[in-house]
Amino acid sequence: MVLHRDIKASNILLDAAFRGRLGDFGLARIVVGLDKNSYTDVGVAGTWGFIAPEYSVSHKATRKTDVYAFGVLLLEIVTGRRVLCKFQGTFQLLVDWVWRLHRDGSLLDAVDNGVASSSSSSSSTEELFDADDAIRLLLLGLACSNPNPSDRPSMTEVVQVVARSAAPPDVPPVKPAFVWPPEGGVEVDSTGSDVYASLCEWDEEETSSSSDALAVRVQ
DSSP states (O other), X not given: OEEOOOOOGGGEEEOXXXXXXXXXXXXXXXXXXXXXXXXXXXXXXXXXXXXXXXXXXXXXXXXXXXXXXXXXXXXXXHHOOOSEEEETTEEEEHHHHHHHHXXXXXXXXXXXXXXXXXXXXXXXXXXXXXXXXXXXXXXXXXHHTOSSGGGSOOHHHHHHHHTTSXXXXXXXXXXXXXXXXXXXXXXXXXXXXXXXXTGGGSOHHHHTSOXXXXXXXXX
């Protein structure tokens, strides 16, 4: 099994047919031997905002940590926003912002304004914005970025939802608390406020640069 450990937009390449190809396997690990389902590192590798909560505290990468990163990537695609942006004058994580919209019953407001506005002005019905598909993908992104790994879907289930052969996973109206350890653990703040506090002090010019600036590569 291969764990990528750094799934994000800048690591997605397009081929001649504009099909997405996952690249940059510099942090990837092939998991073999006794523990075929995880890889334990001395530190945390990846990009802040895409790192699953359990990986940041256990340093153990699994299939579900890659699922978490894919969920964040999916939210970036649908919303057209970066993983760490200013919302109403304050720095917030994209995942937390989308969770709040879902809680308030206004999930559709998360969709990229450019997509919705350009589609509404289109004369072709085939190009019109599909709200149901947008909601489907946003719910899938939230399900993948659930703070608790056991509640995230598998990539097989993700493919089925994207292909419209399955309904999106059930997503609670409120973002679940991160519980660690999974068995008999306690609730841990999963908003990321502590981890990203220093990032919020960056000036706007630095923060608007490529998300690669947030890359953490501890080997």
